[in-house]
Amino acid sequence: MTVKNKVVVITGASSGIGEATAKLLAKNGAKVVLGARRKDRLEKLVADIKADGGQAAYQTVDVRDAEQVAALVAYAKTTFGGVDVIFNNAGIMPTSPISALHTQEWNDMVDINIKGVLNGVAAVMPDFVANKSGHIITTSSVAGLKSFPGSGVYGATKFAVRNLMEVIRTESASEGTNIRTTTLYPAAINTELLNTISDKAARKGMDALYDAVGINPDAIARVVNFAIDQPEDVNVNEFTIYPTKQA
Ligand code: NDP
Numbered sequence: 424m425t426v427k428n429k430v431v432v433i434t435g436a437s438s439g440i441g442e443a444t445a446k447l448l449a450k451n452g453a454k455v456v457l458g459a460r461r462k463d464r465l466e467k468l469v470a471d472i473k474a475d476g477g478q479a480a481y482q483t484v485d486v487r488d489a490e491q492v493a494a495l496v497a498y499a500k501t502t503f504g505g506v507d508v509i510f511n512n513a514g515i516m517p518t519s520p521i522s523a524l525h526t527q528e529w530n531d532m533v534d535i536n537i538k539g540v541l542n543g544v545a546a547v548m549p550d551f552v553a554n555k556s557g558h559i560i561t562t563s564s565v566a567g568l569k570s571f572p573g574s575g576v577y578g579a580t581k582f583a584v585r586n587l588m589e590v591i592r593t594e595s596a597s598e599g600t601n602i603r604t605t606t607l608y609p610a611a612i613n614t615e616l617l618n619t620i621s622d623k624a625a626r627k628g629m630d631a632l633y634d635a636v637g638i639n640p641d642a643i644a645r646v647v648n649f650a651i652d653q654p655e656d657v658n659v660n661e662f663t664i665y666p667t668k669q670a
Contacts, residue, residue, distance in 0.1 A: 426651050427452030430503040432496055434486050434543060435513030437464035439614025440562060443640035444510060444647050449477030451648060456499035456506075458484035458492075459513065478503070486513045486539030489546075496546040506550060508558040508651055511543040511584075516564075518573040518629065519622035528621065529576045536580035540587065551602050556655070558603040560647060561588050565610045565663065573625050592660055605650040608663040613637035636668040 431448055435441040437459035445455045449472045457465050457479060465481035472479040482498045484491045499506050514536045517528040540561055551557030566574040567581030588606040595602035611633050620626040642664055650659045 426648055428454065429507040429651060430454045430456065430499055430505055431508040431510060431651070432456045432458065432499050432506055432543075432547075433510040433512060434458045434484065434492070434495075434539065435562075436468065436481070437461040439616060440609070440612060440640045440643045441510070441512045442468055444512070444644040445479065446472065447641065447644040447648055448651070449479055450475065452477075453651075454478040454503040455480075456495065456502065457481040458486070458495045460485055486511075486542055487534045489542040492539070492542040493546045496543075500550075506547055506557070508560060509543050509547045510647060511540040511559065511561040513539050514562060514580075514616075515619040516577050516616050517619045517621055518577050518625045519620075520573060520625075521575040523622060525622065532576050532580050536577070537583045540584050544587070544591065552598075552600050555599070555601045557601075558605070558651060559588070559591060560605040560607070560650060562607045562609065562643075563588075565608050565665070567606075568608055568663065573622075573628070588660075592658065601655070603650075603655075603658040604660050605647075605658070606661050607643060607646065608661065609643055610663075610665040610669050611637040612640050612643060612664075612666075614640055632669075636666045638666040 426448055431453045433441050433445050436445050436457035445457055449455050462483050469479045469481045480502045482495050484495045519525045561584050563585050564581040566578040567585045588604045592604040617629050646662045
C-alpha cells in the first residue's frame, strides 16, 4: 500500500491542509479527487496539479449534504475506478466563549465538523466493507484532545470525531474488514481557518498565537502521505502535530 496510484478523495481541498495534501499526494503519484464549495479554487488547483504531471479531478461539495458527499465519492469511482482513501478534512473553527451564545455557529460546526465527517464515512463504507480494504483519515485537532477556553463547541466536534474514528478502528478490526483509520490532531497551522472566527476577541487571540508560532500546512500533508504509505497491515492511527515553538 503506497501512495502511488491510490485514489484519494479529499474534502476541504480548496485551501490550507487539504490543498497542501492534494499537491503532495499527487506529486507522489496518487489520483486525487478534490471537494469543497469554492469551485474557482478547486479548478485552479486541479489545473496546477495536472500541469505538474499529476492526476486530479474535482467536484464542488457541501459536506453538510450527504447526497453531495456520496456524489463526490461516486465521481471518484467513475473517474479513477474506485476509492482507496477518504480524507475527511473540511472544517470550520468559529471559536468564542460559550457565554457569547453564537448559537448559529455552534450548529454550523456540528453540521460541518461532525456530520460532514459522518457523511464521508457513510459514502465510502459500503465499498470498504465489501472490498475488506480502505483507509479513512480525518482531521480532528489538539482541541479534540484538550479543552481550551473558546473551544467549547469546536473542541466538542473534534472530540466527537476522535471517538468516531477510534470506534471505526476497533469495529473494523473485530469485523475483519481491514479498514485503516488515521486521526490527525494538528495545533497551529497557517491556513485560512482563522477567517471563520467572527468573535473579535477570539480572533485577536488566535491571530497572536498563529503569528507567533504557526507552521506551514505541508507538515500535515507529509503526515498523511506517511500514513497512506504504510503496508496494509500497519495502521498508524493517530498523529499529534505541534509547531516546535508552540507551548
Ligand atoms: P482552511 O479554512 O484553509 O480550509 C478549510 C477547508 O474546509 C476549505 O477547503 C473549505 O472550503 C472547506 N469547507 C468548509 N466548510 C465546508 C463545507 N460546508 N463543505 C465543504 N467544504 C467545506 O483551514 P484548514 O486547512 O486549517 O482546515 C482543515 C481542517 O483542519 C479543519 O477540519 C480544521 O478544523 C482542522 N484543523 C486546522 C488547524 C489549523 O491550525 N489550521 C488545527 C487543527 C485542526 P470551501 O470554503 O471552499 O468550502
